[in-house]
Amino acid sequence: MLQKVMRSAIIDAPIERVWAVLRDFNSHDQWHSAIAASHIEGGERSDQVGCVRSFTLKDGNRIREQLLTLSDTEHKSTYCIVEATLPLQRYVATVTLSRVTDGNRTFWHWASSFATPPGMEQELRDTVAQGVYETGFEDLRRYLRGGADRQAPGRPSPQDAMPGALPVPGRRIALARYGDADQLYPQAFEVPAPGPGELRIAQRAIGINFIDVYLRRGWIPSMLPVSSAAPGVLGMEAAGGVLDVGPGVSGFLPGDRVAYLGPVPGAYCSVRCVPADQVVRLPVEIEDDVAAALLLKGITADYLLHDLGRIGRGTRLLVHAAAGGVGLLVCAWASRLGAVVVGTVSSEEKARIAREHGCEHVIVTRDYRFADAVQRAAGGADVVIDGLGDAAREENIAALARRGHWISLGQASGPLAALPPDALVGKSLSFSRPVVFDYVATQAQLAERAARVWRALADGAIRLPPIERFALDSAARAHAKLEARATIGALVLVP
Ligand SMILES: NC(=O)c1ccc[n+]([C@@H]2O[C@H](COP(=O)([O-])OP(=O)(O)OC[C@H]3O[C@@H](n4cnc5c(N)ncnc54)[C@H](OP(=O)(O)O)[C@@H]3O)[C@@H](O)[C@H]2O)c1
Known part of the structure; x- marks a missing residue:
C-alpha cells in the first residue's frame, strides 16, 4: 500500500525569496541539515526538468532524485527518487508554495507518496515527515534569516558575495x-x-x-x-x-x-x-x-506636492502635460489634497484622461498658450509644475498669481534660457529647479x-x-x- 506524508509550514519570508531557494533543485545541501553534499549529474542546470541530483545524507545514505516538473507561475515542483540506499520505493514528492495574503509570508506544502518493505511503514513515514520535511522547514527558516552555518564548502550563503560568481x-x-x-x-x-x-x-x-x-x-x-x-x-x-x-x-x-x-x-x-x-x-x-x-514618477509627484510646492486645500496649481506620466499622478494627488488643479494637454483624449485623474480645469493647447485661460479659470496659479521648458516661459510668468512659485521640472519643449532675476520681480515670484535624485x-x-x-x-x-x-x-x-x-x-x- 502507498504511504502518504503531508506537512506544511508558514515561512516568514516573501514567496519569491523562498521560491528562489527551492526552485534550485541542487540548493538543499546549503540549507537542509540532513544533506552532506549534492551535485547535479551531467552538468545540467539545476532548474532543468529531467535533471538528476545525486546526494549523500549525513547518515551515509545516498539518493538520486529526478526533477519531474517545475512551475514558476504556480511556485510548484515535483520530483521522484530514481535510486536510493534507503528502502523508499516509488517515492514522488511535490513542493507547493502559496502567498500568505496578510503579509510577506509564504505557505509551504510538502507532500509525498511512496511504498516501503512490509513492517517499515511507520519508521519511514516518520523519517520523511520529521527527518526530511519538519527539519527542512526549520532549516530553511534559519537559512533565510542568514544563519547558514551548515553551508557546504564552496557554496555561497545568501548574505555573502558569490565567490567566483560569473558574468551572465x-x-x-x-x-x-x-x-x-x-x-x-x-x-x-x-x-x-x-x-x-x-x-x-x-x-x-x-x-x-x-x-x-x-x-x-x-x-x-x-x-x-x-x-x-x-x-x-x-x-x-x-x-x-x-x-x-x-x-x-x-x-x-x-x-x-x-x-x-x-x-x-x-x-x-x-x-x-x-x-x-x-x-x-x-x-x-x-x-x-x-x-x-x-x-520615479510617483516620488516626483510626492516631493513636488508635499515638500516643494506645499500644496494644500485651495492651492491653485497649474500642471503641464497633465495626462503624462508625472502629470496624472500630480493631478490626482493634488486633487486629493484639496488643490484647485488646472492642467494643460495637447488633445481632447488627453483632456478626458486628465479629468478622470482629478484635473478640474483642463486647457487643450498644442502651442503653449494657456496664461489667459489659467487666469480665467483660477485667477492665476500659486504653483506651476512645468515640464515644458523654454516654449512655455513667458506664458508661465503670465499665468502665475502674485507670490507664485514656478517649479521648473523639465524641458520637453527645449532647454529653458537663462532667467534673469528681474523676470520674477514683477509679482514677487519664486523659482525652483529640483531633481528627484536629491x-x-x-x-x-x-x-x-x-x-x-x-x-x-x-x-x-x-x-x-x-x-x-x-x-x-x-x-x-x-x-x-x-x-x-x-x-x-x-x-x-x-x-
Ligand atoms: N526634475 C525632476 O525631478 C523630474 C522627475 C520626473 C520628470 N521630470 C520632468 O517632468 C516632465 C514629465 O515627464 P514624464 O516622464 O512624465 O513625461 P510625460 O509627461 O509623460 O511626457 C512629456 C509630455 O510633455 C508634453 N510636451 C509638450 N511639448 C512637448 C514637446 N515638444 N515634445 C515632447 N513632449 C512635449 C507632452 O504632453 P502634451 O502633448 O499633453 O503637451 C508629452 O506627453 C518632463 O519635463 C520631465 O523631464 C522631472
Missing part, C-alpha cells in the same frame, strides 16, 4: 551617438558579478522617463558620455528580481522582488548591477510594471518615499495611470512616440 549574458539598448530615437540599438553584453555594495538584478520592467530623451539627445553629456567604443545606456529605474548580492550587502537575498531608482543611467537592459542603497524591496501587491511606472539621496529616504507612493496608490490618493508596455528592443519606438506627444500615462520597457 544580458541584452541592452545602446547609444553610440547622441541624436534621434533611431540612434538606439539593441546589443548583447555580459553583466559582471555584483561588486561590493551591489545587487545584480534580473530586470522585468524598466521605467521610461523624459530625462531619457534629454540624455539621448546629448543635452546632459556629463550624465551620459557616449562613444562607439563605449556606448551609453539610458534609463534611471527598473524593477525585477535579485539574482545575487555583492560583498557587504545586507538586507537583500537572491529572489527578492525589488525596484530601484538612481542618478546613474543604465537601466535599459535585461540584467544590471546597481548599488543596494538605491534599491527597495517591493510589497507583494505592487507588480513589476507598476513599480517601474510609478517609482529627494532620495539615502536608502532611508528612498524607502520612505516609495512606501508613501504605494500607500497613496492603495488608499486612492493616486490612481494607476495607463501603462504602455514596449519590448526592450523597441525602445526607439517608445521614444519616438513619447517625443511625438502621442503617449498618455507611463511607458515601460519589458526585457
Whole structure:
C-alpha cells in the first residue's frame, strides 16, 4: 500500500525569496541539515526538468532524485527518487508554495507518496515527515534569516558575495551617438558579478522617463558620455528580481522582488548591477510594471506636492502635460489634497484622461498658450509644475498669481534660457529647479518615499495611470512616440 506524508509550514519570508531557494533543485545541501553534499549529474542546470541530483545524507545514505516538473507561475515542483540506499520505493514528492495574503509570508506544502518493505511503514513515514520535511522547514527558516552555518564548502550563503560568481549574458539598448530615437540599438553584453555594495538584478520592467530623451539627445553629456567604443545606456529605474548580492550587502537575498531608482543611467537592459542603497524591496501587491511606472514618477509627484510646492486645500496649481506620466499622478494627488488643479494637454483624449485623474480645469493647447485661460479659470496659479521648458516661459510668468512659485521640472519643449532675476520681480515670484535624485539621496529616504507612493496608490490618493508596455528592443519606438506627444500615462520597457 502507498504511504502518504503531508506537512506544511508558514515561512516568514516573501514567496519569491523562498521560491528562489527551492526552485534550485541542487540548493538543499546549503540549507537542509540532513544533506552532506549534492551535485547535479551531467552538468545540467539545476532548474532543468529531467535533471538528476545525486546526494549523500549525513547518515551515509545516498539518493538520486529526478526533477519531474517545475512551475514558476504556480511556485510548484515535483520530483521522484530514481535510486536510493534507503528502502523508499516509488517515492514522488511535490513542493507547493502559496502567498500568505496578510503579509510577506509564504505557505509551504510538502507532500509525498511512496511504498516501503512490509513492517517499515511507520519508521519511514516518520523519517520523511520529521527527518526530511519538519527539519527542512526549520532549516530553511534559519537559512533565510542568514544563519547558514551548515553551508557546504564552496557554496555561497545568501548574505555573502558569490565567490567566483560569473558574468551572465544580458541584452541592452545602446547609444553610440547622441541624436534621434533611431540612434538606439539593441546589443548583447555580459553583466559582471555584483561588486561590493551591489545587487545584480534580473530586470522585468524598466521605467521610461523624459530625462531619457534629454540624455539621448546629448543635452546632459556629463550624465551620459557616449562613444562607439563605449556606448551609453539610458534609463534611471527598473524593477525585477535579485539574482545575487555583492560583498557587504545586507538586507537583500537572491529572489527578492525589488525596484530601484538612481542618478546613474543604465537601466535599459535585461540584467544590471546597481548599488543596494538605491534599491527597495517591493510589497507583494505592487507588480513589476507598476513599480517601474510609478517609482520615479510617483516620488516626483510626492516631493513636488508635499515638500516643494506645499500644496494644500485651495492651492491653485497649474500642471503641464497633465495626462503624462508625472502629470496624472500630480493631478490626482493634488486633487486629493484639496488643490484647485488646472492642467494643460495637447488633445481632447488627453483632456478626458486628465479629468478622470482629478484635473478640474483642463486647457487643450498644442502651442503653449494657456496664461489667459489659467487666469480665467483660477485667477492665476500659486504653483506651476512645468515640464515644458523654454516654449512655455513667458506664458508661465503670465499665468502665475502674485507670490507664485514656478517649479521648473523639465524641458520637453527645449532647454529653458537663462532667467534673469528681474523676470520674477514683477509679482514677487519664486523659482525652483529640483531633481528627484536629491529627494532620495539615502536608502532611508528612498524607502520612505516609495512606501508613501504605494500607500497613496492603495488608499486612492493616486490612481494607476495607463501603462504602455514596449519590448526592450523597441525602445526607439517608445521614444519616438513619447517625443511625438502621442503617449498618455507611463511607458515601460519589458526585457
Ligand atoms: N526634475 C525632476 O525631478 C523630474 C522627475 C520626473 C520628470 N521630470 C520632468 O517632468 C516632465 C514629465 O515627464 P514624464 O516622464 O512624465 O513625461 P510625460 O509627461 O509623460 O511626457 C512629456 C509630455 O510633455 C508634453 N510636451 C509638450 N511639448 C512637448 C514637446 N515638444 N515634445 C515632447 N513632449 C512635449 C507632452 O504632453 P502634451 O502633448 O499633453 O503637451 C508629452 O506627453 C518632463 O519635463 C520631465 O523631464 C522631472
